[in-house]
Amino acid sequence: MTEPHALVEHFFRHEYGRMVGLLTRALGVRHLELVEDVVQSALSRALQSWARQGVPSDPSAWLFRTAKNLATDALRRDATFGRIASELASQLTSQLDELKASGLSSHDVELTDESLRLLYLCCHASIPEESQIALALKIVGGFSVSEIASGLLVAPANIEKRITRAKSRLRDIGLELAELTNEQMHARRGAVLHTLYLMFNEGFSATSGDSPLRQDVCDEAMRLARMQLAQPTLGEDPAAAALLALMLLHAARFCTRVDDQQCIVLLADQDRAQWNWARVREGMDWMLRSARGETLTRYHVEAAIAWEHCRAANFADTDWHRVVQLYDRLWQLAPSAMVKLNRLIAQSYSSGVQRAIQALLEFSSEDRRQLRPWWDCAMAQLFQRADQTERAQSHWRDALALAKSTASRQLIEKQLVGR
Amino acid sequence: MFVQFESITMVKYLLIYRDSAEPRPQPSPEEMQGFLAMWGEWFEKCGSSIVDGGDGLLPTGRVLKPTGVVSDGPYVEAKEMIGGYSVIQAESYDAAVSIARDCPISKIGGAIEIRELAGYN
Numbered sequence: 001m002t003e004p005h006a007l008v009e010h011f012f013r014h015e016y017g018r019m020v021g022l023l024t025r026a027l028g029v030r031h032l033e034l035v036e037d038v039v040q041s042a043l044s045r046a047l048q049s050w051a052r053q054g055v056p057s058d059p060s061a062w063l064f065r066t067a068k069n070l071a072t073d074a075l076r077r078d079a080t081f082g083r084i085a086s087e088l089a090s091q092l093t094s095q096l097d098e099l100k101a102s103g104l105s106s107h108d109v110e111l112t113d114e115s116l117r118l119l120y121l122c123c124h125a126s127i128p129e130e131s132q133i134a135l136a137l138k139i140v141g142g143f144s145v146s147e148i149a150s151g152l153l154v155a156p157a158n159i160e161k162r163i164t165r166a167k168s169r170l171r172d173i174g175l176e177l178a179e180l181t182n183e184q185m186h187a188r189r190g191a192v193l194h195t196l197y198l199m200f201n202e203g204f205s206a207t208s209g210d211s212p213l214r215q216d217v218c219d220e221a222m223r224l225a226r227m228q229l230a231q232p233t234l235g236e237d238p239a240a241a242a243l244l245a246l247m248l249l250h251a252a253r254f255c256t257r258v259d260d261q262q263c264i265v266l267l268a269d270q271d272r273a274q275w276n277w278a279r280v281r282e283g284m285d286w287m288l289r290s291a292r293g294e295t296l297t298r299y300h301v302e303a304a305i306a307w308e309h310c311r312a313a314n315f316a317d318t319d320w321h322r323v324v325q326l327y328d329r330l331w332q333l334a335p336s337a338m339v340k341l342n343r344l345i346a347q348s349y350s351s352g353v354q355r356a357i358q359a360l361l362e363f364s365s366e367d368r369r370q371l372r373p374w375w376d377c378a379m380a381q382l383f384q385r386a387d388q389t390e391r392a393q394s395h396w397r398d399a400l401a402l403a404k405s406t407a408s409r410q411l412i413e414k415q416l417v418g419r
Numbered sequence: 420m421f422v423q424f425e426s427i428t429m430v431k432y433l434l435i436y437r438d439s440a441e442p443r444p445q446p447s448p449e450e451m452q453g454f455l456a457m458w459g460e461w462f463e464k465c466g467s468s469i470v471d472g473g474d475g476l477l478p479t480g481r482v483l484k485p486t487g488v489v490s491d492g493p494y495v496e497a498k499e500m501i502g503g504y505s506v507i508q509a510e511s512y513d514a515a516v517s518i519a520r521d522c523p524i525s526k527i528g529g530a531i532e533i534r535e536l537a538g539y540n
Contacts, residue, residue, distance in 0.1 A: 007455070012448035040445060047451045048503070051458035052472030144447030 007055055012043055014115075014223075015060060016142030019067050021114025025177040026091050027071070029121070029170050034074055036139070042067035068092045115140055116227055117177045120185055122166070123192045124173060131166040132195045133202060134159050141220045151217040152202050153405070182233050192228065193243050196221045197299065200247050215254060222247045241290035242299035248283030249306035252276040264411045268315040280310045298334040301326055320350035337367040338374075345378055353386045373402035373412070380415065429508040431470060432515040435532040436524045438502040443528075457523035465507065468518055473505035499530060506536070 016039055023035040045066055046059070056062045071092060075085040122136040137143045137151070145163065149156040203217030225244040229236055256270040287303050305326045312318040327343035340363070348356035360379055368375045380395035396416045403409045446454065462469060478500070480493035493500055502524075509515040512533065519531045 007452065010449065010452070012452040012455075016448045043448055043451055047455050048475035051455055051462075052474065052505075142448045144445070144450075146444070147447055147449065 007059065010142075011059070012046075013142035015063055016040075016043065017115045017118065017140040018060075019064060020139050020142075021118040021177070022064065023067060023071055023092070024118065025114060027075075027088060029174070029176055032139070032167055032170065034078070035071070038067055038070045038074055041070050113231070114177070116231055117180050117185075119224055119227070120180060120188055120192055121170065121175065121177060123188065123195045124170070124175070125191060126173060127166045127169050128162075129195065129198060131162040131169075133199045134162040135166040136195060136199065136224070137217065137220060138163050140224065143216075143220070147216075151214050153214075185234060189228070189234070189237060190239070193225075193237075193239055193299070196225050196228075197243060197246075199224075200250075204250060218247070218251055218254075222251065236289070238290045238293040239295065239297045239299055241286045242297055242303050245283045245286035245290055246299050246303035246306055248279045248286065249303060249310055252279035252283065252310065258407070262407065262410075263414065264407050266411075267309065272314065275310070283307070283310075296329075296333070298330060301330045301333060305330070318349070320346050324350055337363070337370045340367065341371055341374060341378060348382060348385075353382050357382050357386070373399040373404075373408065376402060377412065384415075427510050429510060430515075431506055431508050431536040431538070432512075433534045433536055434473075434505045434507060434519055434522070435501055435534065436503045436505075436522075437499040437530040437532060438524075439528060440498045440500040446527075454523060454527065457526065461521050461523055464521060465518055468507050468509060469505065470508050471506040473503060475503035476501055502529065 019039045019042065020032075020035055023038065024032055027035060042063055046063055050056070050059075072085075072089040075088055078085075119136055119140045122140060123132050127135065133152070134148055137148045138145070143151065145159050146156050148154075149159045152159070200218050200221035203214045203221065222244065225240060225247060228234065228240045229244060252275050253267075253270065255276065256272075256274045257265060259265050283303070284307065287307060290300060290303070305323060308319055308323050308326065323346040324343060327339060327346060330339050331343065341360075344356050344359050347359075357379070360375065360382070363371075363375060376395045376399035380392045380399060383389075383392035383395060393416065396412055400409060400412045400416065403412055462472070476493070478493065480491075482490045482492065482494050484490070507515060507518055509518055512535070515533050515535075519525075519533055522531055524531055
């Protein structure tokens with residue numbers, strides 16, 4: 001008997017995704033609801049039993065056996081399965097044997113074909129992106145609706161709706177996990193990476209330290225990115241390596257983004273000694289590994305920008321010329337108002353504040369609307385640096401009126417009071 | 420002549436875990452793992468005080484009335500449903516209560532009924 005806390009971190013959550021993958025593959029996507037119920041019950045039973053008896057030597061096999069039995073019972077009870085119930089039940093049994101034969105134990109939880117297939121399914125083109133993220137977090141990541149809601153700063157009812165709709169889309173599509181070929185998975189890799197990129201951004205940009213769950217969402221995006229890279233049949237994809245590098249280089253700065261009062265700390269004011277340098281190093285390794293092939297992706301360029309920030313000893317030391325060049329590259333690959341704004345801010349450090357102010361004033365009203373409240377924040381900061389306090393204050397006030405999150409409001413208020 | 424040591428007699432107590440019968444949102448996998456870890460810590464802390472970890476009870480059941488009528492479902496009174504039990508040993512009710520106080524059941528809103536075993540057999 002081992003101690004219950006000897007389980008690896010997030011064991012239940014990750015097993016949830018794996019078992020949902022395994023059972024869905026056997027029973028079909030149309031029974032996803034039943035599969036999720038069965039897996040939830042299997043975990044409850046594990047909790048009851050392991051709390052008293054200790055964790056069994058192969059917890060993954062224990063869970064899957066229990067889930068299989070529960071699924072078999074459910075199949076027999078459900079008249080719609082009729083005669084195929086016993087056929088499906090024996091299919092499940094042979095899958096368990098296979099699982100045992102391949103020696104998959106708890107150590108390999110992260111690297112399974114089933115979770116990966118499930119992820120590819122979630123990222124189907126006919127499901128809206130925001131729903132892809134919620135669905136992937138739910139069925140692959142094993143997060144509950146309320147955890148996803150606080151991780152993404154969206155109301156639980158809203159998340160519930162997105163997931164329900166995405167599941168009904170999946171049923172309509174009628175694509176089965178077992179039918180996904182390697183070629184199909186190859187063809188969809190770009191879409192999956194994009195979803196993971198958005199998932200990470202959602203978790204990362206919803207800045208406010210009040211919920212560690214945002215960090216969990218980012219960690220999940222990194223885990224899924226690693227899962228892609230570890231899949232031998234897919235081969236190591238340079239874009240996926242670049243994406244993981246980008247995530248790691250950002251995640252290295254997690255701990256310094258908010259202060260004790262949960263206020264946002266700007267890059268210029270962050271204590272670089274506190275950054276997670278092991279993550280920076282790992283990010284750099286993946287960046288090197290991503291430098292292959294013919295295609296330069298936005299992930300490559302964004303990772304390079306993040307690397308420039310990590311590389312500088314302090315804010316003033318940043319190679320702003322290089323950062324501007326990289327933003328130019330990014331603009332060619334993925335133009336957006338945010339890229340334009342970030343490029344200008346970088347440029348203001350290399351070629352002066354006045355030029356940047358001029359360029360910001362030339363932003364279209366559509367760009368400004370999209371960038372709310374960041375356009376005003378940028379203007380305010382530039383005027384501040386140019387010692388035009390009055391104009392800076394007026395932009396801070398506009399920004400404050402437009403700010404959506406409590407954390408960004410706090411940050412702006414601090415600027416208003418501070419000057 | 421012999422010296423008689425004052426010996427402490429340990430008494431066995433049954434802990435009856437009473438969950439709320441009201442439907443509760445299902446715990447997430449992460450919460451379940453956290454709960455499991457709390458059980459582990461509690462058991463470890465209790466050491467030999469735990470005589471029998473006991474078992475959990477499934478939410479289904481039958482009730483046989485003295486009239487011979489059988490009805491479905493567990494016997495639910497005062498909106499509480501028995502979810503499981505354990506057996507511990509302690510010197511007194513006070514000591515038993517202090518052991519039960521650390522039980523994770525109370526952290527998820529469940530009540531614990533503590534009953535001394537009569538020891539008839």
